């Protein structure tokens with residue numbers, strides 16, 4: 500362990516306690532304000548608000564960015580998942596294999612179409628679906644594998660792809676947190692399975708000024724179906740061969756996203772730089788270990804886009820309180836795994852069913868990692884974590 504002289508000055512009362520927000524969207528806005536305002540103004544002048552030229556342009560650009568032939572803009576990441584399941588005709592009697600350690604929408608969407616989520620535990624390093632446990636859960640009712648690229652790191656897709664091919668299953672990727680993430684062999688999140696789902700919720704790496712999402716695919720038939728589903732299942736104006744919903748993306752969101760997309764790679768690199776600096780700093784402080792920290796692995800070849808920088812410690816709640824007392828905001832993703840949610844009690848799960856997901860839910864803590872986090876704030880967070888492990 501290295502000496503921590505520079506940390507002790509805080510303990511003896513540094514007057515300048517910094518305030519480090521968990522996310523600072525306003526700072527990002529200020530860097531693109533003029534362009535965004537001009538783009539919004541152009542939509543206001545056109546008074547064309549729903550599914551216009553900007554949505555079409557965004558669909559083309561996102562498809563190119565993610566390496567798919569098609570993209571269909573929808574109203575949120577949740578509606579991307581819902582319409583993807585609907586496009587595949589998933590419903591009552593069907594099973595969808597997924598992870599219990601994710602945002603609620605992943606399983607919520609499965610239950611909303613009447614299908615049954617079948618959970619598989621996570622790999623403790625990647626925090627993504629443990630592929631070796633998936634095959635055991637495949638039954639004649641299984642229709643879809645639904646991996647999540649959690650926190651911006653791609654799930655291990657190779658074994659899932661071969662399993663899907665052997666059992667004739669579709670794959671829906673929940674890439675809500677992972678736009679631009681890549682597997683070891685350079686495939687982009689959302690462009691690997693049958694369908695990929697993106698979210699443009701403001702906290703995602705490409706965030707709108709409201710809700711938005713997109714479904715990615717290489718399949719022209721599914722693309723047509725998704726376009727129909729987002730407009731109440733219509734074909735032509737008043738013919739409805741199927742029931743869909745209002746899953747439309749609007750022009751104001753597309754206008755903002757077209758501007759922001761130009762900065763996405765730069766922002767992603769800034770996230771990656773902050774994540775590596777955290778890892779290097781915490782490693783050199785020597786706090787890794789069973790009673791200390793477990794750092795997120797930075798894959799050597801795959802591209803992790805760090806929507807969240809999540810470390811683990813058995814003293815998570817204590818650490819979060821300590822940092823908060825120093826003005827540092829953190830977040831817990833996710834304190835309660837989905838198999839233990841009240842609304843999924845009908846699945847009949849109990850504690851200890853998915854031990855790795857439950858342990859992650861107890862230990863995970865997300866630190867600020869956004870591109871606008873200044874070097875001074877970054878250092879302050881590192882010192883805060885250092886002070887916690889040094890003094891206790």
Ligand SMILES: *Cc1c(COP(=O)(O)O)cnc(C)c1O
Pocket residue numbers: 575576577578601602604605647673675676698699700710711712
């Ligand atoms: C954000 C998110 C969603 C839902 O996206 P919304 O745009 O908020 O509806 C789904 N899955 C995961 C993993 C997410 O992080």
